[in-house]
Amino acid sequence: MFFKKKKAxxxxxxxxxxxxxxxxxxxxxRSEIEKIKKEEDFFLQKTGLVRYNPFSDIGGEQSFxxxxxxxxxxxxxxxxxxARDGNRVYAKPINNGSSEYTLSKEEERxxxxxxxx
Numbered sequence: 684m685f686f687k688k689k690k691a692x693x694x695x696x697x698x699x700x701x702x703x704x705x706x707x708x709x710x711x712x713r714s715e716i717e718k719i720k721k722e723e724d725f726f727l728q729k730t731g732l733v734r735y736n737p738f739s740d741i742g743g744e745q746s747f748x749x750x751x752x753x754x755x756x757x758x759x760x761x762x763x764x765x766a767r768d769g770n771r772v773y774a775k776p777i778n779n780g781s782s783e784y785t786l787s788k789e790e791e792r793x794x795x796x797x798x799x800x
Contacts, residue, residue, distance in 0.1 A: 724754045731796025733789045737764055750793035756780035758797075760790045 693701070729752050734744040745765035752758030760782070762773045775784045780794060 725757075727751050727753055727758055729753070729758075729797040731793040731799075733793045733796070735789050738766060740767075746789075748787065748789040748793040750777065750790070750797050752777055752780070752794070752797045756794075756798070760786070760793055762787065762790055 729750075731750040732747060733749075734747045736744055737746050746763055748760055748762045750758065750760040756777065756779045758777050760775050760777055762775075764771045764773075775782045775786065775790070777794060780798065782790075786794070
């Protein structure tokens with residue numbers, strides 16, 4: 684067909700009903716946004732990565748320390764030490780930007796990088 688059928692105009696009551704439904708949706712969305720805002724501090728959102736050579740006889744910076752924290756500086760740091768005879772992986776918790784475990788200088792640098800991001 685060459686001509687499209689014109690849609691029937693909405694009645695005033697249909698418009699009021701539609702506006703009421705939209706208002707309910709807006710209230711629901713506002714509530715959901717507030718819920719997300721309260722939870723966002725706990726989302727893991729900052730990262731810091733440091734690659735390095737822990738042993739002088741191995742090149743390529745195959746070892747690394749990766750820190751991942753939330754807005755308040757809580758999270759973890761994972762360190763992978765590569766050597767010719769194997770690979771070791773360590774994980775340490777981070778609370779408020781520090782750990783109860785002794786941190787290597789590379790782990791500390793990775794955590795500091797998180798604070799800059």
